[in-house]
Amino acid sequence: MSLTDEEREQGEAQSRMLRLHTSPGHLIRRSHQMHTALWTEEFDGEVTGPQYALLSVLTAGSMDQRSAGQSASLDKSTAADVVARLERHGWLARQRDTRDRRRYLLSLTTPARSALRHITPRVAEVQRRFLEPLSPDGSAWFAAALARVAYRGEPPALPEDADASFALPPAKAPGHLLRRSEQLQGVYWTEHVGSLLTSPQYALLTAVAWNDDIDQSTAGELASLDKSSTTDVIARLVRRGLVTARPDPHDRRRKLIDLTAEAREVVERVAVAAELVQRDLLAPLAADEVTRFVSLLEVVAYRRPLLRAEHPLLN
Structure with missing residues:
Protein backbone atom coordinates (compact mmCIF):
# COMPACT_ATOMS: atom_id res chain seq x y z
CA MET A 1 0.00 0.00 0.00
CA SER A 2 1.55 3.32 -1.04
CA LEU A 3 1.69 6.30 1.29
CA THR A 4 -0.37 9.41 0.66
CA ASP A 5 1.45 12.73 0.27
CA GLU A 6 0.24 13.75 3.73
CA GLU A 7 1.49 10.54 5.33
CA ARG A 8 4.83 10.88 3.54
CA GLU A 9 5.21 14.48 4.75
CA GLN A 10 4.35 13.45 8.31
CA GLY A 11 6.91 10.65 8.16
CA GLU A 12 9.63 13.00 6.93
CA ALA A 13 8.77 15.54 9.62
CA GLN A 14 8.80 12.84 12.29
CA SER A 15 12.24 11.65 11.22
CA ARG A 16 13.61 15.11 12.02
CA MET A 17 12.26 15.05 15.57
CA LEU A 18 14.58 14.14 18.41
CA ARG A 19 14.23 10.67 19.86
CA LEU A 20 14.04 11.38 23.57
CA HIS A 21 15.89 8.25 24.67
CA THR A 22 18.98 9.36 22.74
CA SER A 23 18.67 13.13 23.18
CA PRO A 24 21.45 14.41 25.51
CA GLY A 25 19.35 17.25 26.92
CA HIS A 26 16.47 14.93 27.78
CA LEU A 27 18.80 12.26 29.15
CA ILE A 28 20.53 14.80 31.39
CA ARG A 29 17.18 15.95 32.78
CA ARG A 30 16.04 12.39 33.35
CA SER A 31 19.40 11.47 34.93
CA PRO A 170 30.74 20.19 43.39
CA ALA A 171 32.96 19.66 40.34
CA LYS A 172 33.40 16.03 41.44
CA ALA A 173 29.75 15.33 42.29
CA PRO A 174 27.67 13.84 39.42
CA GLY A 175 24.43 15.21 40.87
CA HIS A 176 25.77 18.76 40.90
CA LEU A 177 27.23 18.31 37.40
CA LEU A 178 23.87 17.10 36.09
CA ARG A 179 22.07 20.09 37.62
CA ARG A 180 24.63 22.46 36.12
CA SER A 181 24.36 20.71 32.71
CA GLU A 182 20.58 20.98 32.86
CA GLN A 183 20.92 24.69 33.53
CA LEU A 184 23.16 25.00 30.48
CA GLN A 185 20.64 23.12 28.38
CA GLY A 186 18.07 25.73 29.41
CA VAL A 187 20.40 28.54 28.36
CA TYR A 188 21.02 26.96 24.96
CA TRP A 189 17.31 26.25 24.53
CA THR A 190 16.44 29.90 25.12
CA GLU A 191 19.19 30.94 22.71
CA HIS A 192 18.17 28.66 19.83
CA VAL A 193 14.44 28.03 20.34
CA GLY A 194 13.32 31.08 22.25
CA SER A 195 9.72 31.24 23.45
CA LEU A 196 8.19 29.16 20.67
CA LEU A 197 8.20 26.04 22.85
CA THR A 198 9.66 25.18 26.22
CA SER A 199 11.86 22.13 26.49
CA PRO A 200 9.22 20.15 28.46
CA GLN A 201 6.58 21.10 25.88
CA TYR A 202 8.80 19.91 23.05
CA ALA A 203 9.55 16.67 24.89
CA LEU A 204 5.87 15.95 25.38
CA LEU A 205 4.96 16.80 21.78
CA THR A 206 7.77 14.56 20.59
CA ALA A 207 6.59 11.71 22.80
CA VAL A 208 3.11 12.00 21.31
CA ALA A 209 4.46 12.30 17.76
CA TRP A 210 6.40 9.03 18.05
CA ASN A 211 3.54 7.06 19.64
CA ASP A 212 0.04 6.53 18.29
CA ASP A 213 -2.95 6.47 20.66
CA ILE A 214 -0.85 7.56 23.62
CA ASP A 215 -2.54 8.55 26.85
CA GLN A 216 -1.68 11.59 28.94
CA SER A 217 0.06 9.65 31.71
CA THR A 218 2.29 7.65 29.34
CA ALA A 219 3.19 10.77 27.36
CA GLY A 220 4.28 12.45 30.58
CA GLU A 221 6.36 9.45 31.62
CA LEU A 222 8.12 9.33 28.24
CA ALA A 223 8.82 13.07 28.50
CA SER A 224 10.12 12.54 32.07
CA LEU A 225 7.51 14.85 33.58
CA ASP A 226 5.79 14.28 36.90
CA LYS A 227 2.01 14.09 37.05
CA SER A 228 1.51 17.73 38.01
CA SER A 229 3.88 19.02 35.32
CA THR A 230 2.28 16.79 32.69
CA THR A 231 -1.17 18.17 33.49
CA ASP A 232 0.11 21.75 33.33
CA VAL A 233 2.06 21.26 30.08
CA ILE A 234 -0.87 19.57 28.32
CA ALA A 235 -3.29 22.26 29.51
CA ARG A 236 -1.03 24.94 28.04
CA LEU A 237 -0.65 23.03 24.76
CA VAL A 238 -4.42 22.54 24.52
CA ARG A 239 -4.97 26.29 24.99
CA ARG A 240 -2.46 26.96 22.21
CA GLY A 241 -4.26 24.57 19.91
CA LEU A 242 -1.26 22.24 19.63
CA VAL A 243 -2.82 19.11 21.14
CA THR A 244 -6.28 17.72 21.66
CA ALA A 245 -7.39 15.41 24.44
CA ARG A 246 -10.13 12.80 23.98
CA PRO A 247 -11.48 10.04 26.22
CA ASP A 248 -10.00 6.58 25.69
CA PRO A 249 -12.87 4.44 24.32
CA HIS A 250 -11.49 1.45 26.26
CA ASP A 251 -10.98 3.30 29.55
CA ARG A 252 -12.97 6.48 30.08
CA ARG A 253 -10.69 7.48 32.95
CA ARG A 254 -7.80 7.99 30.54
CA LYS A 255 -7.31 10.78 28.02
CA LEU A 256 -5.66 10.13 24.68
CA ILE A 257 -3.50 12.94 23.32
CA ASP A 258 -3.23 13.87 19.65
CA LEU A 259 -1.13 16.47 17.88
CA THR A 260 -2.87 19.04 15.75
CA ALA A 261 -1.62 19.94 12.28
CA GLU A 262 -0.27 23.18 13.73
CA ALA A 263 1.69 21.24 16.36
CA ARG A 264 3.41 19.14 13.71
CA GLU A 265 4.45 22.31 11.90
CA VAL A 266 5.77 23.86 15.12
CA VAL A 267 7.69 20.74 16.12
CA GLU A 268 9.23 20.53 12.67
CA ARG A 269 10.30 24.17 12.90
CA VAL A 270 11.87 23.56 16.31
CA ALA A 271 13.65 20.33 15.28
CA VAL A 272 16.71 22.02 13.76
CA ALA A 273 17.06 24.42 16.69
CA ALA A 274 16.71 21.51 19.13
CA GLU A 275 19.59 19.76 17.39
CA LEU A 276 21.70 22.89 17.82
CA VAL A 277 20.96 22.80 21.54
CA GLN A 278 22.30 19.23 21.72
CA ARG A 279 25.35 20.23 19.65
CA ASP A 280 26.22 23.13 21.94
CA LEU A 281 25.63 21.06 25.05
CA LEU A 282 28.15 18.41 23.95
CA ALA A 283 30.59 20.85 22.32
CA PRO A 284 33.32 20.25 24.98
CA LEU A 285 33.54 16.59 23.91
CA ALA A 286 35.41 15.28 20.88
CA ALA A 287 33.32 13.67 18.16
CA ASP A 288 34.42 10.16 19.11
CA GLU A 289 33.57 10.85 22.78
CA VAL A 290 30.00 11.95 22.11
CA THR A 291 28.75 8.46 21.22
CA ARG A 292 30.23 6.92 24.35
CA PHE A 293 28.96 9.72 26.57
CA VAL A 294 25.39 9.53 25.26
CA SER A 295 25.42 5.74 25.59
CA LEU A 296 26.52 5.94 29.22
CA LEU A 297 24.06 8.74 29.88
CA GLU A 298 21.25 6.56 28.57
CA VAL A 299 22.29 3.77 30.93
CA VAL A 300 22.23 5.95 34.06
CA ALA A 301 19.07 7.76 32.94
CA TYR A 302 17.09 4.58 32.38
CA ARG A 303 18.97 2.32 34.84
CA ARG A 304 19.83 -0.32 32.28
CA PRO A 305 22.87 -2.18 33.62
CA LEU A 306 22.36 -5.12 31.28
CA LEU A 307 23.34 -2.98 28.33
CA ARG A 308 26.98 -3.17 29.43
CA ALA A 309 27.24 -6.68 28.07
CA GLU A 310 25.63 -5.62 24.82
CA HIS A 311 27.60 -2.47 24.08
CA PRO A 312 31.41 -2.28 24.30
CA LEU A 313 31.34 1.49 24.69
CA LEU A 314 29.65 1.17 28.06
CA ASN A 315 32.68 -0.45 29.71
Whole structure:
Protein backbone atom coordinates (compact mmCIF):
# COMPACT_ATOMS: atom_id res chain seq x y z
CA MET A 1 0.00 0.00 0.00
CA SER A 2 1.55 3.32 -1.04
CA LEU A 3 1.69 6.30 1.29
CA THR A 4 -0.37 9.41 0.66
CA ASP A 5 1.45 12.73 0.27
CA GLU A 6 0.24 13.75 3.73
CA GLU A 7 1.49 10.54 5.33
CA ARG A 8 4.83 10.88 3.54
CA GLU A 9 5.21 14.48 4.75
CA GLN A 10 4.35 13.45 8.31
CA GLY A 11 6.91 10.65 8.16
CA GLU A 12 9.63 13.00 6.93
CA ALA A 13 8.77 15.54 9.62
CA GLN A 14 8.80 12.84 12.29
CA SER A 15 12.24 11.65 11.22
CA ARG A 16 13.61 15.11 12.02
CA MET A 17 12.26 15.05 15.57
CA LEU A 18 14.58 14.14 18.41
CA ARG A 19 14.23 10.67 19.86
CA LEU A 20 14.04 11.38 23.57
CA HIS A 21 15.89 8.25 24.67
CA THR A 22 18.98 9.36 22.74
CA SER A 23 18.67 13.13 23.18
CA PRO A 24 21.45 14.41 25.51
CA GLY A 25 19.35 17.25 26.92
CA HIS A 26 16.47 14.93 27.78
CA LEU A 27 18.80 12.26 29.15
CA ILE A 28 20.53 14.80 31.39
CA ARG A 29 17.18 15.95 32.78
CA ARG A 30 16.04 12.39 33.35
CA SER A 31 19.40 11.47 34.93
CA HIS A 32 19.11 14.44 37.25
CA GLN A 33 15.66 13.24 38.27
CA MET A 34 17.07 9.78 38.96
CA HIS A 35 19.83 11.29 41.09
CA THR A 36 17.30 13.47 42.96
CA ALA A 37 15.21 10.38 43.73
CA LEU A 38 18.26 8.62 45.19
CA TRP A 39 19.20 11.74 47.16
CA THR A 40 15.68 12.07 48.57
CA GLU A 41 15.68 8.41 49.54
CA GLU A 42 18.90 8.91 51.48
CA PHE A 43 18.30 12.31 53.10
CA ASP A 44 14.50 12.80 53.11
CA GLY A 45 14.70 16.58 53.57
CA GLU A 46 17.64 16.52 55.98
CA VAL A 47 19.79 18.42 53.50
CA THR A 48 19.23 19.22 49.83
CA GLY A 49 21.71 18.96 46.97
CA PRO A 50 21.98 22.75 46.52
CA GLN A 51 22.47 23.18 50.28
CA TYR A 52 25.25 20.62 50.32
CA ALA A 53 26.90 22.24 47.29
CA LEU A 54 27.00 25.59 49.09
CA LEU A 55 28.37 24.03 52.25
CA SER A 56 31.00 22.24 50.19
CA VAL A 57 32.35 25.37 48.49
CA LEU A 58 32.62 27.11 51.87
CA THR A 59 34.92 24.45 53.31
CA ALA A 60 37.77 26.33 51.61
CA GLY A 61 37.06 29.40 53.78
CA SER A 62 34.72 32.37 54.02
CA MET A 63 33.35 33.74 50.78
CA ASP A 64 30.95 36.48 49.76
CA GLN A 65 27.41 35.29 49.12
CA ARG A 66 27.45 36.06 45.39
CA SER A 67 30.68 34.16 44.74
CA ALA A 68 29.58 31.23 46.89
CA GLY A 69 26.30 30.98 45.01
CA GLN A 70 28.06 31.05 41.66
CA SER A 71 30.53 28.35 42.76
CA ALA A 72 27.59 26.19 43.83
CA SER A 73 25.80 26.91 40.49
CA LEU A 74 22.90 28.66 42.18
CA ASP A 75 21.09 31.66 40.75
CA LYS A 76 20.75 34.74 42.96
CA SER A 77 17.25 33.94 44.21
CA THR A 78 18.01 30.28 44.96
CA ALA A 79 21.28 31.18 46.68
CA ALA A 80 19.48 33.65 48.95
CA ASP A 81 16.92 30.99 49.91
CA VAL A 82 19.58 28.33 50.54
CA VAL A 83 21.65 30.74 52.66
CA ALA A 84 18.59 31.73 54.71
CA ARG A 85 17.67 28.10 55.41
CA LEU A 86 21.21 27.09 56.36
CA GLU A 87 21.55 30.16 58.58
CA ARG A 88 18.31 29.29 60.38
CA HIS A 89 19.64 25.75 60.82
CA GLY A 90 22.76 27.13 62.48
CA TRP A 91 25.10 25.87 59.78
CA LEU A 92 26.06 29.22 58.26
CA ALA A 93 27.36 32.43 59.77
CA ARG A 94 26.69 35.57 57.78
CA GLN A 95 28.22 38.97 58.38
CA ARG A 96 28.80 42.16 56.44
CA ASP A 97 32.11 42.55 54.65
CA THR A 98 34.00 45.31 56.48
CA ARG A 99 35.64 46.32 53.17
CA ASP A 100 32.34 46.48 51.28
CA ARG A 101 29.21 46.97 53.38
CA ARG A 102 27.02 45.94 50.43
CA ARG A 103 28.36 42.37 50.59
CA TYR A 104 27.81 39.55 53.05
CA LEU A 105 30.52 37.05 53.89
CA LEU A 106 29.50 33.45 54.55
CA SER A 107 31.37 30.93 56.66
CA LEU A 108 30.68 27.48 58.07
CA THR A 109 29.81 27.12 61.72
CA THR A 110 31.26 24.43 63.99
CA PRO A 111 28.00 22.42 63.87
CA ALA A 112 28.14 22.52 60.06
CA ARG A 113 31.69 21.18 60.00
CA SER A 114 30.70 18.43 62.39
CA ALA A 115 27.63 17.57 60.31
CA LEU A 116 29.64 17.43 57.08
CA ARG A 117 31.80 14.63 58.44
CA HIS A 118 28.67 12.51 58.78
CA ILE A 119 26.83 13.73 55.69
CA THR A 120 29.65 13.47 53.13
CA PRO A 121 30.00 9.65 53.28
CA ARG A 122 26.26 9.43 52.61
CA VAL A 123 26.60 11.87 49.70
CA ALA A 124 29.37 9.70 48.28
CA GLU A 125 27.10 6.68 48.61
CA VAL A 126 24.37 8.44 46.60
CA GLN A 127 26.91 9.14 43.85
CA ARG A 128 28.03 5.50 43.93
CA ARG A 129 24.46 4.24 43.65
CA PHE A 130 23.74 6.65 40.83
CA LEU A 131 26.73 5.39 38.80
CA GLU A 132 26.18 1.76 39.82
CA PRO A 133 24.88 0.65 36.37
CA LEU A 134 28.30 1.48 34.88
CA SER A 135 31.56 -0.38 35.19
CA PRO A 136 34.27 1.25 37.38
CA ASP A 137 36.18 2.45 34.31
CA GLY A 138 32.99 3.60 32.65
CA SER A 139 31.80 5.54 35.69
CA ALA A 140 35.17 7.32 36.06
CA TRP A 141 35.23 8.27 32.38
CA PHE A 142 31.59 9.36 32.45
CA ALA A 143 32.04 11.58 35.52
CA ALA A 144 35.05 13.29 33.94
CA ALA A 145 33.22 13.83 30.64
CA LEU A 146 30.14 15.13 32.47
CA ALA A 147 32.33 17.65 34.29
CA ARG A 148 33.60 18.98 30.96
CA VAL A 149 30.04 19.27 29.65
CA ALA A 150 28.86 21.01 32.83
CA TYR A 151 31.71 23.53 32.87
CA ARG A 152 31.97 23.99 29.08
CA GLY A 153 35.51 22.64 29.20
CA GLU A 154 37.81 21.80 32.05
CA PRO A 155 36.20 22.10 35.52
CA PRO A 156 37.81 24.39 38.11
CA ALA A 157 40.92 23.04 39.78
CA LEU A 158 40.51 21.81 43.33
CA PRO A 159 42.49 23.40 46.19
CA GLU A 160 45.59 21.41 47.06
CA ASP A 161 44.30 20.78 50.57
CA ALA A 162 40.80 19.71 49.45
CA ASP A 163 39.58 16.71 51.44
CA ALA A 164 36.84 14.80 49.58
CA SER A 165 36.12 12.74 52.69
CA PHE A 166 35.14 15.96 54.49
CA ALA A 167 33.21 17.58 51.63
CA LEU A 168 32.75 16.34 48.08
CA PRO A 169 33.64 19.25 45.73
CA PRO A 170 30.74 20.19 43.39
CA ALA A 171 32.96 19.66 40.34
CA LYS A 172 33.40 16.03 41.44
CA ALA A 173 29.75 15.33 42.29
CA PRO A 174 27.67 13.84 39.42
CA GLY A 175 24.43 15.21 40.87
CA HIS A 176 25.77 18.76 40.90
CA LEU A 177 27.23 18.31 37.40
CA LEU A 178 23.87 17.10 36.09
CA ARG A 179 22.07 20.09 37.62
CA ARG A 180 24.63 22.46 36.12
CA SER A 181 24.36 20.71 32.71
CA GLU A 182 20.58 20.98 32.86
CA GLN A 183 20.92 24.69 33.53
CA LEU A 184 23.16 25.00 30.48
CA GLN A 185 20.64 23.12 28.38
CA GLY A 186 18.07 25.73 29.41
CA VAL A 187 20.40 28.54 28.36
CA TYR A 188 21.02 26.96 24.96
CA TRP A 189 17.31 26.25 24.53
CA THR A 190 16.44 29.90 25.12
CA GLU A 191 19.19 30.94 22.71
CA HIS A 192 18.17 28.66 19.83
CA VAL A 193 14.44 28.03 20.34
CA GLY A 194 13.32 31.08 22.25
CA SER A 195 9.72 31.24 23.45
CA LEU A 196 8.19 29.16 20.67
CA LEU A 197 8.20 26.04 22.85
CA THR A 198 9.66 25.18 26.22
CA SER A 199 11.86 22.13 26.49
CA PRO A 200 9.22 20.15 28.46
CA GLN A 201 6.58 21.10 25.88
CA TYR A 202 8.80 19.91 23.05
CA ALA A 203 9.55 16.67 24.89
CA LEU A 204 5.87 15.95 25.38
CA LEU A 205 4.96 16.80 21.78
CA THR A 206 7.77 14.56 20.59
CA ALA A 207 6.59 11.71 22.80
CA VAL A 208 3.11 12.00 21.31
CA ALA A 209 4.46 12.30 17.76
CA TRP A 210 6.40 9.03 18.05
CA ASN A 211 3.54 7.06 19.64
CA ASP A 212 0.04 6.53 18.29
CA ASP A 213 -2.95 6.47 20.66
CA ILE A 214 -0.85 7.56 23.62
CA ASP A 215 -2.54 8.55 26.85
CA GLN A 216 -1.68 11.59 28.94
CA SER A 217 0.06 9.65 31.71
CA THR A 218 2.29 7.65 29.34
CA ALA A 219 3.19 10.77 27.36
CA GLY A 220 4.28 12.45 30.58
CA GLU A 221 6.36 9.45 31.62
CA LEU A 222 8.12 9.33 28.24
CA ALA A 223 8.82 13.07 28.50
CA SER A 224 10.12 12.54 32.07
CA LEU A 225 7.51 14.85 33.58
CA ASP A 226 5.79 14.28 36.90
CA LYS A 227 2.01 14.09 37.05
CA SER A 228 1.51 17.73 38.01
CA SER A 229 3.88 19.02 35.32
CA THR A 230 2.28 16.79 32.69
CA THR A 231 -1.17 18.17 33.49
CA ASP A 232 0.11 21.75 33.33
CA VAL A 233 2.06 21.26 30.08
CA ILE A 234 -0.87 19.57 28.32
CA ALA A 235 -3.29 22.26 29.51
CA ARG A 236 -1.03 24.94 28.04
CA LEU A 237 -0.65 23.03 24.76
CA VAL A 238 -4.42 22.54 24.52
CA ARG A 239 -4.97 26.29 24.99
CA ARG A 240 -2.46 26.96 22.21
CA GLY A 241 -4.26 24.57 19.91
CA LEU A 242 -1.26 22.24 19.63
CA VAL A 243 -2.82 19.11 21.14
CA THR A 244 -6.28 17.72 21.66
CA ALA A 245 -7.39 15.41 24.44
CA ARG A 246 -10.13 12.80 23.98
CA PRO A 247 -11.48 10.04 26.22
CA ASP A 248 -10.00 6.58 25.69
CA PRO A 249 -12.87 4.44 24.32
CA HIS A 250 -11.49 1.45 26.26
CA ASP A 251 -10.98 3.30 29.55
CA ARG A 252 -12.97 6.48 30.08
CA ARG A 253 -10.69 7.48 32.95
CA ARG A 254 -7.80 7.99 30.54
CA LYS A 255 -7.31 10.78 28.02
CA LEU A 256 -5.66 10.13 24.68
CA ILE A 257 -3.50 12.94 23.32
CA ASP A 258 -3.23 13.87 19.65
CA LEU A 259 -1.13 16.47 17.88
CA THR A 260 -2.87 19.04 15.75
CA ALA A 261 -1.62 19.94 12.28
CA GLU A 262 -0.27 23.18 13.73
CA ALA A 263 1.69 21.24 16.36
CA ARG A 264 3.41 19.14 13.71
CA GLU A 265 4.45 22.31 11.90
CA VAL A 266 5.77 23.86 15.12
CA VAL A 267 7.69 20.74 16.12
CA GLU A 268 9.23 20.53 12.67
CA ARG A 269 10.30 24.17 12.90
CA VAL A 270 11.87 23.56 16.31
CA ALA A 271 13.65 20.33 15.28
CA VAL A 272 16.71 22.02 13.76
CA ALA A 273 17.06 24.42 16.69
CA ALA A 274 16.71 21.51 19.13
CA GLU A 275 19.59 19.76 17.39
CA LEU A 276 21.70 22.89 17.82
CA VAL A 277 20.96 22.80 21.54
CA GLN A 278 22.30 19.23 21.72
CA ARG A 279 25.35 20.23 19.65
CA ASP A 280 26.22 23.13 21.94
CA LEU A 281 25.63 21.06 25.05
CA LEU A 282 28.15 18.41 23.95
CA ALA A 283 30.59 20.85 22.32
CA PRO A 284 33.32 20.25 24.98
CA LEU A 285 33.54 16.59 23.91
CA ALA A 286 35.41 15.28 20.88
CA ALA A 287 33.32 13.67 18.16
CA ASP A 288 34.42 10.16 19.11
CA GLU A 289 33.57 10.85 22.78
CA VAL A 290 30.00 11.95 22.11
CA THR A 291 28.75 8.46 21.22
CA ARG A 292 30.23 6.92 24.35
CA PHE A 293 28.96 9.72 26.57
CA VAL A 294 25.39 9.53 25.26
CA SER A 295 25.42 5.74 25.59
CA LEU A 296 26.52 5.94 29.22
CA LEU A 297 24.06 8.74 29.88
CA GLU A 298 21.25 6.56 28.57
CA VAL A 299 22.29 3.77 30.93
CA VAL A 300 22.23 5.95 34.06
CA ALA A 301 19.07 7.76 32.94
CA TYR A 302 17.09 4.58 32.38
CA ARG A 303 18.97 2.32 34.84
CA ARG A 304 19.83 -0.32 32.28
CA PRO A 305 22.87 -2.18 33.62
CA LEU A 306 22.36 -5.12 31.28
CA LEU A 307 23.34 -2.98 28.33
CA ARG A 308 26.98 -3.17 29.43
CA ALA A 309 27.24 -6.68 28.07
CA GLU A 310 25.63 -5.62 24.82
CA HIS A 311 27.60 -2.47 24.08
CA PRO A 312 31.41 -2.28 24.30
CA LEU A 313 31.34 1.49 24.69
CA LEU A 314 29.65 1.17 28.06
CA ASN A 315 32.68 -0.45 29.71
